[in-house]
Amino acid sequence: MGMLTLGHRRAGMPPAPRDVVGTSPPRPDALAKVTGAARYPGDLSRPGQLHLWAVLAGRPHARILGVDARPALAHPGVVAVLTAADVPRNRFGLIEDDQPVLAEGVVRWVGERVALVAAETREAAATGARLVEVTYEDLPVVADPATALAPGTPLVQPGRPDGNLLTEVRIRRGDAAGALAGAATVLEATFTTTWQEHAFLQPEAGVAWVEDDGRVVVETAGQWAHDDRREVASTLGLPDEQVVIRYAAIGGAFGGREDLTVQPLLALAAWTLRRPVALVWDRTESMLGHPKRHPMSIRARWGVDGDGRIRGVEADLTADAGAYASTSQEVVKAATLLLTGAYRVPNVALHGRAVLTNNVPTGAFRGFGAPQAQFAAESMVARLAEAIGDDPVAFRQRNLYREGDLEPTGRPLPAGVGALATLEACAAEARRRFGIGWDGLGRVPGASSAPRQAGEAVPSAGTDGIARKRPRRGVGIACGIKNLGYSFGFPERATATVELYGRGEVERATVRIGAADVGQGVHLALRQIAADGLRLPLAAVALVADDSAEAPDAGSASASRLTLVAGRAVHDAVAAARAKWPETDDERVEATVTYRPPATTPLDPITGEGTPNYCYGYAAQAVEVEVDPATGVVRVLGVVSAHDVGRAINPRAIEGQVEGGVAQALGYALLEDFRMADGFVLTRTWDDYLLPTALDVPDEIVPLVLETADPNGPFGARGMAELPLVPFLPAVAAAIHDAVGVWLTDQPFTPERVQFALDDSPGTSARVRTPSPATSSDDGS
Amino acid sequence: METTISPPRPVPLQPVVLHVNGSDHPLLLEPRRTLLDALRDDLGLTGTKKVCDMGNCGACTVLVDGRAMYSCLLLAVDCAERRVTTIEGLGGPALDPIQEAFVAADAYQCGFCTPGQIMSLRALLDAHPDPSDAQIARAVTGNLCRCGAYRNILRAGRLAAEIEADRRAQQGGQDGNAPGR
Ligand code: FES
Ligand code: FES
Numbered sequence: 001m002g003m004l005t006l007g008h009r010r011a012g013m014p015p016a017p018r019d020v021v022g023t024s025p026p027r028p029d030a031l032a033k034v035t036g037a038a039r040y041p042g043d044l045s046r047p048g049q050l051h052l053w054a055v056l057a058g059r060p061h062a063r064i065l066g067v068d069a070r071p072a073l074a075h076p077g078v079v080a081v082l083t084a085a086d087v088p089r090n091r092f093g094l095i096e097d098d099q100p101v102l103a104e105g106v107v108r109w110v111g112e113r114v115a116l117v118a119a120e121t122r123e124a125a126a127t128g129a130r131l132v133e134v135t136y137e138d139l140p141v142v143a144d145p146a147t148a149l150a151p152g153t154p155l156v157q158p159g160r161p162d163g164n165l166l167t168e169v170r171i172r173r174g175d176a177a178g179a180l181a182g183a184a185t186v187l188e189a190t191f192t193t194t195w196q197e198h199a200f201l202q203p204e205a206g207v208a209w210v211e212d213d214g215r216v217v218v219e220t221a222g223q224w225a226h227d228d229r230r231e232v233a234s235t236l237g238l239p240d241e242q243v244v245i246r247y248a249a250i251g252g253a254f255g256g257r258e259d260l261t262v263q264p265l266l267a268l269a270a271w272t273l274r275r276p277v278a279l280v281w282d283r284t285e286s287m288l289g290h291p292k293r294h295p296m297s298i299r300a301r302w303g304v305d306g307d308g309r310i311r312g313v314e315a316d317l318t319a320d321a322g323a324y325a326s327t328s329q330e331v332v333k334a335a336t337l338l339l340t341g342a343y344r345v346p347n348v349a350l351h352g353r354a355v356l357t358n359n360v361p362t363g364a365f366r367g368f369g370a371p372q373a374q375f376a377a378e379s380m381v382a383r384l385a386e387a388i389g390d391d392p393v394a395f396r397q398r399n400l401y402r403e404g405d406l407e408p409t410g411r412p413l414p415a416g417v418g419a420l421a422t423l424e425a426c427a428a429e430a431r432r433r434f435g436i437g438w439d440g441l442g443r444v445p446g447a448s449s450a451p452r453q454a455g456e457a458v459p460s461a462g463t464d465g466i467a468r469k470r471p472r473r474g475v476g477i478a479c480g481i482k483n484l485g486y487s488f489g490f491p492e493r494a495t496a497t498v499e500l501y502g503r504g505e506v507e508r509a510t511v512r513i514g515a516a517d518v519g520q521g522v523h524l525a526l527r528q529i530a531a532d533g534l535r536l537p538l539a540a541v542a543l544v545a546d547d548s549a550e551a552p553d554a555g556s557a558s559a560s561r562l563t564l565v566a567g568r569a570v571h572d573a574v575a576a577a578r579a580k581w582p583e584t585d586d587e588r589v590e591a592t593v594t595y596r597p598p599a600t601t602p603l604d605p606i607t608g609e610g611t612p613n614y615c616y617g618y619a620a621q622a623v624e625v626e627v628d629p630a631t632g633v634v635r636v637l638g639v640v641s642a643h644d645v646g647r648a649i650n651p652r653a654i655e656g657q658v659e660g661g662v663a664q665a666l667g668y669a670l671l672e673d674f675r676m677a678d679g680f681v682l683t684r685t686w687d688d689y690l691l692p693t694a695l696d697v698p699d700e701i702v703p704l705v706l707e708t709a710d711p712n713g714p715f716g717a718r719g720m721a722e723l724p725l726v727p728f729l730p731a732v733a734a735a736i737h738d739a740v741g742v743w744l745t746d747q748p749f750t751p752e753r754v755q756f757a758l759d760d761s762p763g764t765s766a767r768v769r770t771p772s773p774a775t776s777s778d779d780g781s
Numbered sequence: 782m783e784t785t786i787s788p789p790r791p792v793p794l795q796p797v798v799l800h801v802n803g804s805d806h807p808l809l810l811e812p813r814r815t816l817l818d819a820l821r822d823d824l825g826l827t828g829t830k831k832v833c834d835m836g837n838c839g840a841c842t843v844l845v846d847g848r849a850m851y852s853c854l855l856l857a858v859d860c861a862e863r864r865v866t867t868i869e870g871l872g873g874p875a876l877d878p879i880q881e882a883f884v885a886a887d888a889y890q891c892g893f894c895t896p897g898q899i900m901s902l903r904a905l906l907d908a909h910p911d912p913s914d915a916q917i918a919r920a921v922t923g924n925l926c927r928c929g930a931y932r933n934i935l936r937a938g939r940l941a942a943e944i945e946a947d948r949r950a951q952q953g954g955q956d957g958n959a960p961g962r
Contacts, residue, residue: 033892036828519891663929
């Protein structure tokens with residue numbers, strides 16, 4: 001399926017003689033990946049290496065009474081058993097270093113690492129790990145946020161200022177309570193989401209060794225080599241420069257490699273034992289061992305006035321942070337800010353909090369709080385439109401952000417607001433593609449009920465008189481907004497070094513920038529940006545990115561930020577190097593540039609006022625689904641996914657991000673039901689945690705790309721890789737409603753939940769309801 | 782209340798000759814060793830990936846006597862006398878048409894599922910040189926791709942069939958079947 005490009009292409013850019021930006025050359029790693037030659041962390045080994053195996057707690061909350069390593073050490077091949085006492089500085093964390101490398105006195109979640117066994121073979125290490133005798137005294141388990149905040153509940157991390165309340169955010173503007181009291185129509189509902197597991201295919205793995213010069217090298221995968229280095233060095237009490245982080249080929253990340261997992265274990269063992277070491281987690285260790293997407297519960301009240309304008313929103317969000325902070329503070333700020341979606345709302349009262357529990361920690365996952373917040377926001381918008389008899393597109397057109405509008409934090413939005421344009425492009429394309437949907441100002445009469453395939457009778461939508469056994473089709477649309485780049489005053493910058501070589505003319509270049517290619521293709525995009533700026537063929541531009549000692553800090557592969565921030569750093573370093581070139585007769589010049597986007601600020605703790613972000617991405621998605629009321633199974637038949645990318649540096653990579661993002665969003669919406677009970681993970685393998693296959697992904701995914709130039713991005717580019725995850729869930733909810741007349745409020749929309757919602761809705765026959773286990777369903781249908 | 786775990790008793794190793802990518806590899810293996818671990822750890826063929834180790838994902842897919850099999854679900858000692866082909870055994874001086882098609886169709890992102898996807902399609906095209914779209918989808922439905930490159934993977938399957946058909950046409954009357962795997 002070709003990608004459609006609309007709008008402001010290369011406005012104001014001089015035509016480049018060799019147009020590298022905007023093309024899709026083959027990926028440089030293509031050959032290695034199709035031949036199996038690419039080396040991922042689990043494929044690495046070092047001569048003379050020891051194999052490591054981590055002893056996981058396997059219980060959610062317990063005091064460690066003792067660790068007896070003797071039985072393990074007596075096993076042939078076991079060389080050492082390391083515990084907390086062996087860690088020079090036993091704390092790490094991305095935002096706050098509240099997590100021990102190896103548990104110290106207490107374990108706070110099932111995946112906590114308690115001891116580390118090193119052995120001559122992998123089998124001996126595995127056996128050794130089973131032979132380490134840890135004596136525990138179990139403690140009461142804090143299994144959910146409500147319990148965590150109740151008086152008298154034990155503290156997950158004693159000594160914190162606010163007990164189990166990890167963080168709290170308030171954003172207020174105008175008078176939300178007054179606006180809702182005076183609104184013509186007010187709706188209220190509660191939405192819940194569960195954890196999502198990244199399920200990258202390459203589990204956590206790597207090798208480490210100590211060089212002759214005393215540097216500790218960890219070769220692994222991650223999303224930010226320089227921060228991995230900072231954290232690892234700190235756990236060993238070493239200066240940053242004495243630790244080198246190298247990235248092998250990265251087998252998927254999606255946010256799940258932002259937090260350290262095996263890296264400090266590898267470094268600790270190599271440093272302590274002075275032998276090369278290797279560690280590979282198995283699937284269950286990976287399912288337990290890295291932070292997940294936050295489960296959230298969101299209560300929302302939205303009110304509109306008589307002319308269909310949103311007057312006020314009150315919304316309250318609680319996120320389960322699990323046992324350690326990870327990035328929860330940042331995720332909850334981002335989610336709270338987006339509780340009003342991309343809509344102009346004059347009166348808001350938004351409240352968010354992250355709560356510590358003995359569940360698996362939660363952190364970054366593609367979308368970073370935006371999917372949960374906008375599941376609620378977009379569902380409320382759709383329901384309000386329905387309540388006042390309005391078209392879902394027209395209602396959004398009236399209320400979406402325009403250029404210059406104020407955010408809930410009281411400051412104007414960053415320039416380049418593509419909310420309306422993406423919605424309108426999406427609605428028009430959905431109508432053209434699927435012969436269904438909206439004309440932008442009103443529903444095309446009867447359109448959604450038109451059967452797509454001849455010979456299959458599909459009854460029209462509506463709850464009354466449902467033929468319970470026949471599959472029914474429906475369409476839904478939703479918008480999405482997501483910050484691109486870091487927020488709330490978090491230091492945001494990327495540094496690139498460009499070296500030019502040649503006699504007379506520039507013949508070739510080397511770009512150094514420590515940006516992680518997790519499969520999204522950023523290495524190619526950065527080379528394209530450099531090649532375009534240098535008027536060189538792509539092959540003449542080399543990139544050094546995967547070594548913290550050989551490339552400067554680009555910041556993380558997260559927040560859809562690398563094309564924008566790292567891309568701009570490369571762009572500017574190219575310009576600086578080019579400017580130097582005529583001034584010298586040397587055959588080599590070098591320039592280093594640190595790019596810093598416009599500053600953001602923390603939010604005022606009382607009002608939430610501030611400048612949270614310097615750039616947003618906008619998207620809209622339309623989906624068509626088929627719902628089988630007999631089984632509750634929902635199939636997605638087609639998707640239109642519209643994105644304002646600023647400028648498509650590599651259109652094919654963008655198309656890949658849209659299609660891949662839609663696949664993950666589809667899993668999130670319909671299949672992926674990560675479950676915990678009393679602090680134990682129930683979904684420990686992919687037998688229980690269902691992931692989308694080739695047959696789940698619809699034949700028709702239409703990536704639609706708009707290019708409203710960003711004022712800061714290279715060639716006007718902004719990021720986009722998270723946006724396909726944002727509108728999808730509410731778009732599917734709207735499509736299910738269109739098909740069978742019920743609103744689902746608990747993610748994922750499993751067959752059971754669809755059936756229960758149908759049972760509860762008027763006009764369907766009553767059936768015996770068996771409550772689903774481990775599901776606290778807040779029925780909002 | 783802790784259960785004491787006693788170390789496993791050593792298991793006698795068993796001699797086995799694996800026929801992998803056209804060569805014989807005599808090995809001494811524990812009977813419990815999977816074909817996947819034998820390929821990766823004993824033969825160093827790391828193109829075959831270990832992801833779930835329990836038959837959920839397809840990243841470990843290899844050809845065994847021409848059929849696509851999950852190597853994590855086979856015991857290595859059961860694979861003596863069987864012809865095993867891994868991703869390293871595809872192509873020669875030139876890429877296998879499926880590999881070529883994966884590059885042309887951009888059918889991966891992180892690439893970790895790619896060897897397994899390619900092996901599943903290799904088995905399909907060996908059995909059905911002119912597959913339907915449904916057959917292509919069915920062939921890779923046991924191969925998860927978390928990056929979600931599915932649609933390009935299906936395109937690559939279609940493209941590979943076309944490349945092979947072209948090659949067969951060019952070879953005219955000759956038997957254009959791929960060499961025995
Ligand atoms: S590793 Fe064999 S199916 Fe997943
Ligand atoms: S390309 Fe990453 S899993 Fe398929």
